[in-house]
Amino acid sequence: MKTTCPYCGVGCGVEVNAQGEGWRVSGDGDHPANTGRLCVKGAALAETLIPAGRLLWPQIAGRRVSWQTALDSVAERLQAIIQQHGPNAVAFYASGQLLTEDYYVANKLMKGFIGSGNIDTNSRLCMASAVTAYKRALGADAVPCCYEDFDHAEVIVLAGSNAAWTHPVAWQRLVQAKQQNPALRVVVIDPRRSASCDLADLHLPLTPGSDGALFNGLLRWLAQGGYGDSVMQPQLDQVAETLAAAADWTPAHVAQACQLPQEEVEQFYRLFAAHQRVLTLWCMGINQSSSGSDKCNAILNAHLFSGKIGRPGSGPFSLTGQPNAMGGREVGGLANQLAAQMDFTPENIDRLQRFWRSDRVATQPGLKAVDLFQAIGRGEVKAVWIMGTNPAVSLPDGNAVAQALQRCELVIVSEVMRATDTSAFADILLPAQAWGEKNGTVTNSERRISRQRAFMPAQGEARPDWWMLAQVAQRLGYGAAFNWQHPAEIFREHAALSGFENQGRRAFDISGLAQLSNLQWERLQPVQWPVNGDFPQGRARLFGERRFYHPDGRARLLPVTPVGPRVATSQRWPLMMNTGRIRDQWHTMTRTGLVPRLLQHTSEPFVAIHPDDALRQGIWPDTLVRIQSRHGWMIARASLTEDQTPGTLFVPMHWNQQYCAEGNVDRLVAPWRCPHSGQPESKQTPVRIQSWHSDWQGMLFLRDNVTLNPIRWWCRVPIAGGIARFTLAHDGDPRCWLQGLLKPEWTLQQAGDERDFHHLVAWYQGEVQLAFYAAARRPVVDETLIATAFQQPPDSAASRFALLAGRAMQGEARGKTVCSCFGTGEQQIAAAIRQGALNCATLGQQLKCGTNCGSCLPELKKLIAQHAPQQAEAESGRSA
Structure with missing residues (x-):
C-alpha cells in the first residue's frame, strides 16, 4: 500500500506492507517528494502502530458512552451555547495533522453554517507569517518553488531553518545537489551553529531577531549595484517606497545590527547578487516572530526585485512544518480565510453562500489561535472543539492556556491518544482514527497533493474526523449539506469550489480533479496544484510568466522597517x-x-x-x-x-x-x-x-509505567521490551523514596553506602522486576545491559553483579546513541575511528551509521574531528 508520511511538510511517500503480525514501512521510490528516502521518524512509523495508549471509545466526563450519546451531547451543548450567546461563543481549533477532507468539513460547518469565523489551527504557530507575506507580495498563498529547484540552484540560502534535523529528507536532497554540483554555494543564517551548518560555505550567526535588517540590506545592495530585473520591474508595485525604507541599511549598518563581520555580510550579498539561480529556504526562525510577516516580505522583496522567482533553481521557498498545513490553508482552516483560499470580501462571501447554499456564511474573520485561547480564558468563547492537536503544550503562555481550558464551559477533544495534556481538560473525548486507519489527501510544501491511505482497521471505535463533524452538523439541522458517505465526495466538493467562478483569478484551483470517481480518487497520484484546464497534469513552478494574483496582475514589494524582538534582554533576564x-x-x-x-x-x-x-x-x-x-x-x-x-x-x-x-x-x-x-x-x-539542586539523582527501570511516589523532578522514556525508564531527582534518602515502589514478595539485591550511591535490583520468581541506581549526580549506566536483563535474566553471580553495578564488567559500552536508524552508539563510533575509520563512508560500511536518513552525518563528522587526532597520534607513536 502506498501512502504519505504524517510528519513534516516534506510529504514523503511511504510504502507499507504486512510483515507477520505487524507492518514494514519503507520509502516510496516513485514518490517525487522523496524518491524512496525516509528520515528516522518516517522509518519508525511501523513502531507507532500499536494499541498502547489509544483512545478507543467516546467518553463524557471520563465515562465510556456510545457514539450516539456522545454526538448527541456535542450537538445539544453547542446548540445551547449558540442560542444563548451567539455563534462567536463557540470555536474549533484544528491541526495540520488533519486530512484535507477533515479540514474542509470543519471549516464548512463553522464558517458556512454555524456562521462564525472562529476556526483556527496550529498552523498559525508555524506558517501564518509566510502565508501573510505571500498574499501581500504575490496576491495569493502560493509557494512558487518545488524540490527539483534544489538540483538547479547556484546558491541556496537557509534562513531560520535547521533543515538537517527538521526536514531531513529535503536536506538529503540538498546534500545530493551539492555533491553533484560542487560549485553550489550554501549559506546558513542562524544564531546558532546547527547541524545544517555542516554543509554551509558561509554561516551567518546573526543576533536573534535581526533577519529583517539583513534582508533589507540585501535589497539595498541589489538596488545600488544595478541588480534589479528589467523584465520584472514593470510588474512590481511600491518599488520606490520599499527601496526608500531600505536606503539606510548599508552593509556597515547591517553588520552592526546583526552583530556580524561586515565582510561576511557583503560576501552573502555578492553571492545572492551575482547568481541568477538563488533559492531561499526559510522556516520557523523567520516565521515565529512578532515581526515575522515583515521578515518574510523582506525575503520576497529581494527575490522579486532581482527577478529570482518562477525559474528553475530560484525563488522564495517556505518549508512547511506539518504534513497538511498547506491543505488546511487551501480549505480556509485559518481564522482569517474562507474556503478555497478566499478572503472575507463581499464578493467571496456571496460566492460561498451560493456554492454552499447557506445564508449563514461568516462575514468577518474569527479569532486567531493565541487570541482564541485568551478569549476562552476571559469567558467570551464558551465552547471549543480541539482536533488532533495539543495546545496545552504547544501554545505560548502555557500556564494561561491550561487555566483557560480549565475554566471553559465545554471542551471537546477528538484525539488518537487517551492521555495528553489537553485531553485532561476535556468534557467530551472522541476517538479519532490514526495514521494507517484514515483515508484522504494532504498537501506538502511544494503544493503537491498526495493520498494518505488506510491500510489497517481502526482501533476500537475510532472514527474519521470528517465523519464526527458531519454527524454533529446533521444533528444541528444541516444534514443536506453534510450528507457525505465517502471522503472522495468531500474532495470533489472541495475541488469544485476551487474552480467555482475562478477564471484564473485565484491561484488555488484543482477543478481538474472535481470529477474524479471514487476509484480514481483512491488511485490518485501525487500532483502539484494548480490542476485545471490550463494545467491538467499540475504545475511545478508558479510566476514564470511574471503574472501575479493581485487584481492588476502585478506583484508588490512591501516597505519593511526592521524591528527586534518584542522584549529585549535585560539585567534581570540576560x-x-x-x-x-x-x-x-x-x-x-x-x-x-x-x-x-x-x-x-x-x-x-x-x-x-x-x-x-x-x-x-x-x-x-x-x-x-x-x-x-x-x-x-x-x-x-x-x-x-x-x-x-x-x-x-x-x-x-x-x-x-x-x-x-x-x-x-x-x-x-x-x-x-x-x-x-x-x-x-x-x-x-x-x-x-x-x-537546580537536589540531594540525589536516579535512574529507575521497571516493567510497568507506574504512578511514581511524589518527587521533585522526573522524566519517562520507553525502552526496548516494554520497559519504562525514569530519570529522577529528589531530596532526602533515595532508599526511603524507593520503599513505596517495592513489593514484599520481591527479593532485593542492594549495594551502596550512606552518602555516595545506592543501587537496588528487585527479583521475583527469577525475573527482574525493578532496577534502581541513585547518586549525587545522574548515574551513568548501561541501558542496553539493563533492558536485556529484564528479558533474559542474568544466570550467573558475575552477571547479576554487573546488573547491580549497572554496567558490564568487561567490554566497551555502546554509549550515547548517535545514529537512531541503526542504534549505533558514540563509543562504538569512537572505537572505529581510533581503529582507522576516518570518514563517514568507512564508518557507514563498518557500523551502518549515516547510511539511511543521514541526519547523524554532522555528528559523525564532529566525532571524526574529535577522535581522529588521537588515532593519528597513536600511529605516530607506534612508528616512532
Whole structure:
C-alpha cells in the first residue's frame, strides 16, 4: 500500500506492507517528494502502530458512552451555547495533522453554517507569517518553488531553518545537489551553529531577531549595484517606497545590527547578487516572530526585485512544518480565510453562500489561535472543539492556556491518544482514527497533493474526523449539506469550489480533479496544484510568466522597517531563549514518544548554552538547571556547546507532562505575536538560568509505567521490551523514596553506602522486576545491559553483579546513541575511528551509521574531528 508520511511538510511517500503480525514501512521510490528516502521518524512509523495508549471509545466526563450519546451531547451543548450567546461563543481549533477532507468539513460547518469565523489551527504557530507575506507580495498563498529547484540552484540560502534535523529528507536532497554540483554555494543564517551548518560555505550567526535588517540590506545592495530585473520591474508595485525604507541599511549598518563581520555580510550579498539561480529556504526562525510577516516580505522583496522567482533553481521557498498545513490553508482552516483560499470580501462571501447554499456564511474573520485561547480564558468563547492537536503544550503562555481550558464551559477533544495534556481538560473525548486507519489527501510544501491511505482497521471505535463533524452538523439541522458517505465526495466538493467562478483569478484551483470517481480518487497520484484546464497534469513552478494574483496582475514589494524582538534582554533576564525541534522527535511526542529508538539520541529536555554563559552562571555540564521567564519556568539538563552563540539558549519544544515534570518550554514563551499574521514569537524569549539542586539523582527501570511516589523532578522514556525508564531527582534518602515502589514478595539485591550511591535490583520468581541506581549526580549506566536483563535474566553471580553495578564488567559500552536508524552508539563510533575509520563512508560500511536518513552525518563528522587526532597520534607513536 502506498501512502504519505504524517510528519513534516516534506510529504514523503511511504510504502507499507504486512510483515507477520505487524507492518514494514519503507520509502516510496516513485514518490517525487522523496524518491524512496525516509528520515528516522518516517522509518519508525511501523513502531507507532500499536494499541498502547489509544483512545478507543467516546467518553463524557471520563465515562465510556456510545457514539450516539456522545454526538448527541456535542450537538445539544453547542446548540445551547449558540442560542444563548451567539455563534462567536463557540470555536474549533484544528491541526495540520488533519486530512484535507477533515479540514474542509470543519471549516464548512463553522464558517458556512454555524456562521462564525472562529476556526483556527496550529498552523498559525508555524506558517501564518509566510502565508501573510505571500498574499501581500504575490496576491495569493502560493509557494512558487518545488524540490527539483534544489538540483538547479547556484546558491541556496537557509534562513531560520535547521533543515538537517527538521526536514531531513529535503536536506538529503540538498546534500545530493551539492555533491553533484560542487560549485553550489550554501549559506546558513542562524544564531546558532546547527547541524545544517555542516554543509554551509558561509554561516551567518546573526543576533536573534535581526533577519529583517539583513534582508533589507540585501535589497539595498541589489538596488545600488544595478541588480534589479528589467523584465520584472514593470510588474512590481511600491518599488520606490520599499527601496526608500531600505536606503539606510548599508552593509556597515547591517553588520552592526546583526552583530556580524561586515565582510561576511557583503560576501552573502555578492553571492545572492551575482547568481541568477538563488533559492531561499526559510522556516520557523523567520516565521515565529512578532515581526515575522515583515521578515518574510523582506525575503520576497529581494527575490522579486532581482527577478529570482518562477525559474528553475530560484525563488522564495517556505518549508512547511506539518504534513497538511498547506491543505488546511487551501480549505480556509485559518481564522482569517474562507474556503478555497478566499478572503472575507463581499464578493467571496456571496460566492460561498451560493456554492454552499447557506445564508449563514461568516462575514468577518474569527479569532486567531493565541487570541482564541485568551478569549476562552476571559469567558467570551464558551465552547471549543480541539482536533488532533495539543495546545496545552504547544501554545505560548502555557500556564494561561491550561487555566483557560480549565475554566471553559465545554471542551471537546477528538484525539488518537487517551492521555495528553489537553485531553485532561476535556468534557467530551472522541476517538479519532490514526495514521494507517484514515483515508484522504494532504498537501506538502511544494503544493503537491498526495493520498494518505488506510491500510489497517481502526482501533476500537475510532472514527474519521470528517465523519464526527458531519454527524454533529446533521444533528444541528444541516444534514443536506453534510450528507457525505465517502471522503472522495468531500474532495470533489472541495475541488469544485476551487474552480467555482475562478477564471484564473485565484491561484488555488484543482477543478481538474472535481470529477474524479471514487476509484480514481483512491488511485490518485501525487500532483502539484494548480490542476485545471490550463494545467491538467499540475504545475511545478508558479510566476514564470511574471503574472501575479493581485487584481492588476502585478506583484508588490512591501516597505519593511526592521524591528527586534518584542522584549529585549535585560539585567534581570540576560539570556535570549530560542525554541525548536530536535532530530528524532515530532511536536508534542504523542506519536514519536511511543518509539524507544526515537528517544535514544535525546531522551530528556535539555538547554544548549555557551560555556562562557554557563561559567558565569555556575552551571556545569549535564547538571539540571532552572530556566525562568516572566511567564513561567522549567527544568532541563545543561548541554554546554560552543555551537550556541554567547547570550543565547536553545531548548527543544517537545516535552510535556506525559513524559516529564516541568519540561514544557512553551510555559515560558510570551504570547507576543505578529500583528499581521498572529504568529507567536516563539524564538526570542528573555530568560534567566540557574543551577537546580537536589540531594540525589536516579535512574529507575521497571516493567510497568507506574504512578511514581511524589518527587521533585522526573522524566519517562520507553525502552526496548516494554520497559519504562525514569530519570529522577529528589531530596532526602533515595532508599526511603524507593520503599513505596517495592513489593514484599520481591527479593532485593542492594549495594551502596550512606552518602555516595545506592543501587537496588528487585527479583521475583527469577525475573527482574525493578532496577534502581541513585547518586549525587545522574548515574551513568548501561541501558542496553539493563533492558536485556529484564528479558533474559542474568544466570550467573558475575552477571547479576554487573546488573547491580549497572554496567558490564568487561567490554566497551555502546554509549550515547548517535545514529537512531541503526542504534549505533558514540563509543562504538569512537572505537572505529581510533581503529582507522576516518570518514563517514568507512564508518557507514563498518557500523551502518549515516547510511539511511543521514541526519547523524554532522555528528559523525564532529566525532571524526574529535577522535581522529588521537588515532593519528597513536600511529605516530607506534612508528616512532
